[in-house]
Amino acid sequence: MKRLFGEFWLSGAAALTLFLFAAALPALAQEAQEGKATQHGATQAKTQAVPKGGPAPRTADGHPDLSGVWFPGTAGGFTFNPALRRQFDPKVTPEEPPPFQPWAAVKIKAMTSTDYELGRASVNCLPRGVPGMFMIDPYPFQLVQTPGLFIQLDELNNNWRVVHTDGRPHSEEPDPSFDGDEVGHWDGDTLVIDVIGIDERTWNNFTGWFHSDEEHVIERISRPSMNYLVYQVTIEDPKVLTKPWTSAPRVWTLGHEDLLEYYCTNNQDVEQYKALKAKESGGDSKK
Amino acid sequence: MQHRLPGVLVAVLGFLAWALPLSAHHSFAAEFDANKCMDLTGTFTSFEWQNPHGYFHLDVKDPSGNVTLWTFETVSLSTLKRSGTQRKDFADNVGKTVTVRACLAKNGEKNRAAAETIKFPDGQVHRIGQDVEGKFSDNAKEY
Numbered sequence: 001m002k003r004l005f006g007e008f009w010l011s012g013a014a015a016l017t018l019f020l021f022a023a024a025l026p027a028l029a030q031e032a033q034e035g036k037a038t039q040h041g042a043t044q045a046k047t048q049a050v051p052k053g054g055p056a057p058r059t060a061d062g063h064p065d066l067s068g069v070w071f072p073g074t075a076g077g078f079t080f081n082p083a084l085r086r087q088f089d090p091k092v093t094p095e096e097p098p099p100f101q102p103w104a105a106v107k108i109k110a111m112t113s114t115d116y117e118l119g120r121a122s123v124n125c126l127p128r129g130v131p132g133m134f135m136i137d138p139y140p141f142q143l144v145q146t147p148g149l150f151i152q153l154d155e156l157n158n159n160w161r162v163v164h165t166d167g168r169p170h171s172e173e174p175d176p177s178f179d180g181d182e183v184g185h186w187d188g189d190t191l192v193i194d195v196i197g198i199d200e201r202t203w204n205n206f207t208g209w210f211h212s213d214e215e216h217v218i219e220r221i222s223r224p225s226m227n228y229l230v231y232q233v234t235i236e237d238p239k240v241l242t243k244p245w246t247s248a249p250r251v252w253t254l255g256h257e258d259l260l261e262y263y264c265t266n267n268q269d270v271e272q273y274k275a276l277k278a279k280e281s282g283g284d285s286k287k
Numbered sequence: 288m289q290h291r292l293p294g295v296l297v298a299v300l301g302f303l304a305w306a307l308p309l310s311a312h313h314s315f316a317a318e319f320d321a322n323k324c325m326d327l328t329g330t331f332t333s334f335e336w337q338n339p340h341g342y343f344h345l346d347v348k349d350p351s352g353n354v355t356l357w358t359f360e361t362v363s364l365s366t367l368k369r370s371g372t373q374r375k376d377f378a379d380n381v382g383k384t385v386t387v388r389a390c391l392a393k394n395g396e397k398n399r400a401a402a403e404t405i406k407f408p409d410g411q412v413h414r415i416g417q418d419v420e421g422k423f424s425d426n427a428k429e430y
Contacts, residue, residue: 045371113317116317117317117318122339155365262363264339266335268342268360269318269339273394275395276393276394278394
């Protein structure tokens, strides 16, 4: 077996270990069909959008099977082309700006581009959390679906999350965490994940969208065809927003290569930005 | 399969993009100055193959013969590998002369820059950083 399969220690009602063999089989089969010889993800940049690819596969319990390695955009892999990286067309599915309360809008407007960098959790190699794992993550992730479980393995920072999809309620008074207290259920062919208790260090975009301890995230994930995954999120935050905000539906496409190891170990940028911030404090606050 | 770009092809790719996944970790434009970019030729002395950015170092000799050690930042290893630059490309060129197109850090730190491209002794030009100057595409500020 030429591929490597990760072993992940998952905590739940009882701790269990899952091997990812089954989830990787479809990707292996398709890679073999294309006759490619990739090694741990090393490949060439993609230049074309992938076709829809026929109907989505389904699991034995009848739900669409979301499993696969998914790349943001329509290329099914890494690409230089911005048109292929784009995840939605604002002319077709416009997305309103976040409806910030006035105090929040003022706070964000006062931020400089350096503040944006220093304010992100990721500048310190911290997780992007939920919904950042989808909304501000330009790297691929692998989804593994089993009856009752949704497992997301992010290349970025080697982050992962496990969501029960049996409709169970939230924990009572969950501690804040980067991925939050998350529970899932199926709404027809769409997996709905409801998330509360999200660590306030995470942002919802790259430009200062901070949130409160009352943030409530509703994620909707579907696989309309073999090669496409669609994600849409609604964010409620009565302390920061004037009303709920819903994203445009965003697309990912099926890749045929392994995730790469991506432990964020030494981000020297943070020191660079601190020095830049100190330089700017003299009055230069270029946005 | 390697994805090595001859100079002509680099020019062709100028019409393509260079933004989101390549600079996924942060905005290079926020950290580096697009108005202070230059070609630097020197000896490739060492590198750090790590995330979220790779780094490498050049001994650069100025016209008067003084040698200065420079540090260059690249995109993440995921992006390097998927766009055709492997660790071996760096390792095989330690001690050799390369030319780097790079842009200085905005914070004023000397001898530190974001690498855009590197030309190895075999003539191959690799894109290893974000397009700070916007030569290849518009620059995606959000990343």
